[in-house]
Amino acid sequence: MENPVIIFGANELGKAAMAVLESNGVVIYGFLDDDEKLHNQTINEVAILGATDDDGFLKFIGQKCEAFVAFDNNKVRKATVEMLNKRRKVMPMNAIHQKAYVEESVHIEHGNFINAGVIIAANAKVGSHCIIHSNATIDYSSELGDLVQVGAGSIINAEVKIEDEAFIGSGVTIVSGVKIGKGARVGAGSVVIADVPAGKTVFGNPAAEVKS
Template identity: 55%
Template sequence: MEKPIIIFGAKGIAHPALEIFNSHDLVVYGFLDEDERLQKTEINNVAVLGGPEDEGFLKLIGKKCEAFVAIDDARYRASIVKLLNERRKVQPVNALHRLSYISTDAAIGHGNFINAKVTIGAGASIGNHCIVHTNASIEHNTRVGDFVQIGAGAVVNAGATIGDGTFLGSGVIIVSGVSVGKNARIGAGSVVIADVEANQTVFGNPAQVIEK
């Protein structure tokens, strides 16, 4: 990756994403964020240039710059990815921390944020635009969908399946072979020993469904 990177979003994972790219000696051109209060400020000497739909900066994507989407909210992240796909015909790049371990036999899609000390085992599959926080472990032969967020220290054991849009809080344990449906939410510290249906929220040890 030789082109400079424009980071979409200037909050949340934006600063650690900048650190990751700097550690790989990659140039970050700047940030774009919809919050006007952040525009014309700096993060570690890198400017917040304007908004994410500013055509003057968007036109650089795919020609002179790459893009990375550093937005925690999965729905908003998806809207920015769609903008980049449709208007610039590009996929965001991955931000992979030097201190992460990714098996040579694992498959990883586009636009993922993989922080320090994350382990991704042999035969694991990570989709697109996921956020995997520090010290999370994704064991062998797991399947993680798109737009999944996995909290710090979470463990997804071998053969588990995590559906698109799912949120796993910090310290969550998913037992081997368990399937978690799309857009489920797993509360921090929960131990999931049975399948979770799509759109369910569960919490506890063992995890129980939280009625809305």
């Protein structure tokens, strides 16, 4: 990629995204963040330039710079993406670590963060704006919707379907063929052997619904 990148979010995920992008030789132009206390500071000598809606910097997106959105809060992430779509007519780029392994047959949409050690096997599909943490495995023919988070070391077995905005904690195992509904949450270390309905939270081995 020839153009440098502006990262939206001067937070821990933003720092991780910088490392992922730099692992691929991508130059980071700067960060944008709405916390005014961070403005004019630096992260590894890269400046936090201003707010996420600063037209002085937004005007570069899609021309001289690419964008990556590094907010792990789905509401903020979605709003930032919509702003970029509306004002700059662009989609954020993917940040895929050089040490991730992605089969050629995998279909990946836009704006995803895929960290080191991730394995995505043949014919899997990854939607947009997902966060897949270190050493997670997405086995063959599985599908992730938009805004899905998969924790470090989790194993998503073959032909699993995870719908939009679901959260999978660290060290989770989801057995083959299971469906995780929209907005569902799976607690860290759980073993999921049955479908999880939309909006529900499950935890344990085997995973069971957590009553609020």
